[in-house]
Amino acid sequence: xxxxxxxxxxDGRFPAGGHAHSGGAEAAVRAGRVTGAASLEDFCRGRLxxxxxxxxxxxAAAALGADPVELDAxxxxxxxxxxxxxxxxxxxxxxxxxxxxAWPSGELDALSExxxxxxxxxxxxxxxxxxxxLAPVDAAYCAVYESVSGPxxxxxxxxxxxxxxxxxxxxxxxxxxxxxAEAAVRAAERAAGEGTDALPAASAPLLEISAQAHAGWDVRxxxx
Amino acid sequence: MNTAGVRAVARIRARADGRGGxxxxxxxxxxxxxxxxxxxxxxxxxxxxxxxxSGPLGGDRLxxxxxxxxxxxxxVGSAAATLALxxxxxxxxxxxVRLTVACGGELLWLPEQLISVRGSSLHAATxxxxxxxxxxxxxxxxxxxxxGERPGLLTTRLTVRIGGRPVLDQQLTCxxxxxxxxxxxxxxxxxxxxxxxVVVRPGFEGEPVTSAELGDGVAVLPLPGPAALVTAVxxxxxxxxxxxxxxxxALLARAPD
Numbered sequence: 001x002x003x004x005x006x007x008x009x010x011d012g013r014f015p016a017g018g019h020a021h022s023g024g025a026e027a028a029v030r031a032g033r034v035t036g037a038a039s040l041e042d043f044c045r046g047r048l049x050x051x052x053x054x055x056x057x058x059x060a061a062a063a064l065g066a067d068p069v070e071l072d073a074x075x076x077x078x079x080x081x082x083x084x085x086x087x088x089x090x091x092x093x094x095x096x097x098x099x100x101x102a103w104p105s106g107e108l109d110a111l112s113e114x115x116x117x118x119x120x121x122x123x124x125x126x127x128x129x130x131x132x133x134l135a136p137v138d139a140a141y142c143a144v145y146e147s148v149s150g151p152x153x154x155x156x157x158x159x160x161x162x163x164x165x166x167x168x169x170x171x172x173x174x175x176x177x178x179x180x181a182e183a184a185v186r187a188a189e190r191a192a193g194e195g196t197d198a199l200p201a202a203s204a205p206l207l208e209i210s211a212q213a214h215a216g217w218d219v220r221x222x223x224x
Numbered sequence: 225m226n227t228a229g230v231r232a233v234a235r236i237r238a239r240a241d242g243r244g245g246x247x248x249x250x251x252x253x254x255x256x257x258x259x260x261x262x263x264x265x266x267x268x269x270x271x272x273x274x275x276x277x278s279g280p281l282g283g284d285r286l287x288x289x290x291x292x293x294x295x296x297x298x299x300v301g302s303a304a305a306t307l308a309l310x311x312x313x314x315x316x317x318x319x320x321v322r323l324t325v326a327c328g329g330e331l332l333w334l335p336e337q338l339i340s341v342r343g344s345s346l347h348a349a350t351x352x353x354x355x356x357x358x359x360x361x362x363x364x365x366x367x368x369x370x371x372g373e374r375p376g377l378l379t380t381r382l383t384v385r386i387g388g389r390p391v392l393d394q395q396l397t398c399x400x401x402x403x404x405x406x407x408x409x410x411x412x413x414x415x416x417x418x419x420x421x422v423v424v425r426p427g428f429e430g431e432p433v434t435s436a437e438l439g440d441g442v443a444v445l446p447l448p449g450p451a452a453l454v455t456a457v458x459x460x461x462x463x464x465x466x467x468x469x470x471x472x473x474a475l476l477a478r479a480p481d
Contacts (some may be wrong), residue, residue, distance in 0.1 A: 024410060028409050028410065034409050039408070039409055042408030042409060042410075043405070043408055043409045043410045045404040046404070046405025046406065046408040046410030046411040048404075048405065049403035049404060049405055050411060073390060073448075074390060076448040077384075077390035077391055077393040077448070078394070080392060080445045080447060081435075081443070081445050082435050082445060083435070201381060201383075201393040201394055201395040202403075203394040203396055204411045205411065205418055205456075206409065206410055206411060206412065206413050209442065209455060212435050212443040
């Protein structure tokens, strides 16, 4: 694997549109559930073990070479909120564009042709990792880190939270991030033999419920 | 003393009786799972699941299977809430529900709450496999602890497939020993009751339901198929039931057949 390619893909400035999303933090701040560094950490920890784990397993499975169409259906079933399904497909389409420019590959072309409106973002992430010569564990790390880095940086803007405090949250979550990425890869390897039912389906009810209301707000800083 | 806990499989088979009603060629309870046929209404057969013992206890493996044939209508409820309790046997308890519905069949699966009692450890999984053209209303409510009590460890998974395609796959683990953040602001946020109600109607294919947030803690979500999910969190079982009832009434009132 190329550690350089991993840094390019994991860079928050990689032009794949992730900066426009707060991962539910905007709704949680408005509802008074996230008020500072401590509750942000709890919020991110919850995301890590639910959305983060599921996304990382999907990405690792795609990087292993599992059928992206089946993985996309598995992602659909694990995302009951239509607002979040739409957002994930939009992000998938943006990532496909950036990835095809960065690491041209027949598999990315085929994915783009099969899903003109975008496949789910973690699936695209896994196929992108393959195109970049990265391993399933790299794809898992990108997905699981994204699941917490987005809300952390969004909360800096939403609450005026001290950026050092937000970065401290991410650093404290690093050991758990490692464990979730490893669990995601193990699940992806099981799914290679047993099918997509072996992928985790951990859900976060408050994220799903509040995403619908958030999508209907007239004024918001973030897309999700 | 047996060391393995109880193994039990209860079975229900519902078939159209050819006279516009529904017959139950198989209605077989087992161990702590007793089944009673009660008076149905119209074309519907009614079955009540009665807990003949307390449980599931640690080490138990309980399974309920219900199969609804073409043109049959089955409604299943339960006599009381199910308590997940700690047992004398080591290990988790498992409670599996396997539901199949044929094209033109309808299943209303409306059990009472599952309550996770302090010290218990239960893995509860519900799988519904529907043929295209099948109808389903399925409610699940999970309550973390009896009043004022800390919960046990509870893992639930709910999977719905239509024509083999997964339309809903949701797992939730909560209680002591669950992965971190389960009670935090992304997952349950201090709520002690969490529930889902799934409605599958062939008519949703052409006319999908619109998503709606009906109030604090509840949302109606159109799924990727002819199905919709009401998902809710609440401080307690009573308020959870009110949220699910209100949202499902609103959903079913404007649902096409």
